[in-house]
Amino acid sequence: MSDSSSTEVLVALLRAQIAGLAVGERLPSSRDLIARHGVGPVTVSRAIAQLAAEGAVVTRPGSGTYVARRPRRADEAPDTSWQAVALSGRDHDPAADADETDGQSGALPPGVIALSGGYLHENLQPTRALGAALARAARRPDAWHRAPATGLAPLRAIFARQAGSGVSPEDVLVTGGGQGALSMLFRAVAVPGSPVLVESPTYPGALAAARAAGLRPVPVPMDDDGIRPDLLADAFAMTGARLLYCQPTFHNPTGTVLAPDRRRQVVDIARAAGAFVIEDDFARHLGHGGSVPRPLVADDRDGTVVHLTSLTKPASPSLRIGALIARGPVMRRLQGMRRVDDFFVARPLQEAAVELVSTPAWDRHLRALSAALRDRCATLADALERELPGWTPVRLPGGGLHLWLRLPAVPADAALAGTVLTDSAFADAARAQGVAVNAGRRYFPAEAPNTHVRLGFAAAADTAELTEAARRLAAAARSLGYSGG
Structure with missing residues (x-):
């Protein structure tokens, strides 16, 4: 019998044997196969190599040959249960909060x-102005050049003017929308396992981002005038928190505006606790015609307030352009995280944002x-x-x-x-x-x-x-x- 026919016979015999074994069971050793089937070592080696190439067995040098996991049928559901072991050790699963943001998880059924x-319905979005801005941005000779890590200078200047006269463009870091900026902030400012104070109720996306960063949200009750300063001071004292997340203007979900006499009080309480205030100013462009109070960051000189804003809400879900305003070492840390996370925000989108908000159409x-x-x-x-x-x-x-x-x-x-x-x-x-x-x-x-x-x-x-x-x-x-x- 030729070597090739001997190999084919041994492969067929081993396939039949493997069919009766469980995944992970060990096949007889090469020495046993040689003795049992009366073949040479070359034939055994070729047969094992062919079965390994087919995925029927796996070989472990110095240990032996084992039955491999059976190939999945086309109609068989994937088995990802092994990932439970690989992912063990996380205190919190960010995927559990996948629906804890303000976006729809998918299109609603017809008629709902x-x-x-x-987000705005498409008929409230400035679609034509966005299209024109993107077209003009794409025609810029440097539209596809690398953008600065901190953002385009004209866009930083726009966000600085929006925040108030006390803010300079150097205090601004352009971000890819508000949610990503929140995630960056929580990871940059607080240590995993530490508390973060939040208004109760508050934006679920902030809770999801905080928990994904390993933080522990601690509620501070509100009343008709916003977060209660007396309970805020108590919460700082009891928890040792170094971070407060709040929405002082047109709070989500209640619509509350933090009362004028409390705005400075909240910042002072945080400053006395050696803590930061994250001011989520998502609704600055969503007023209904009345006056909109100055952001907290406009009157902050000590770097207590880290201001977060975005163009996404008043424009389009896909205009993922926002900004963080901060002063001191926290800004340098945020800039460092930007270089680690994603280097910079796509320049064409930044250029389009500049074009959009710089025209009378905006x-x-x-x-x-x-x-x-x-x-x-x-x-x-x-x-x-x-x-x-x-x-x-x-x-x-x-x-x-x-x-x-x-x-x-x-x-x-x-x-x-x-x-x-x-x-x-x-x-x-x-x-x-x-x-x-x-x-x-x-x-x-x-x-x-x-x-x-x-x-x-x-x-x-x-x-x-x-x-x-x-x-x-x-x-x-x-x-x-x-x-x-």
């Missing part, structure tokens, strides 16, 4: 009205957006009052994209007396009626003191959809045994 999410867009948001906010609030009297929002905000609705505690159906209407149950009932809303529980870093839902008025197509959404929400309430009374 969007009162969830935190000012016209902001004026039109302000009027549209005011109209939508009033339309939804009025429709809720008609369809669900007694379910009034916590406040009618002077800016932002949302209403914060507290759910009633008393059902209309006497048979349901004593039951509690949960935010998740109402959100599910609303979805069944064709309206997507945000359950309020995820806005709280700890236990929620009351039951709320957040209703957005910017993602719907028009005011007619908002009116119809209120009607559907009333139907959802009735399906759970609650009326508007």
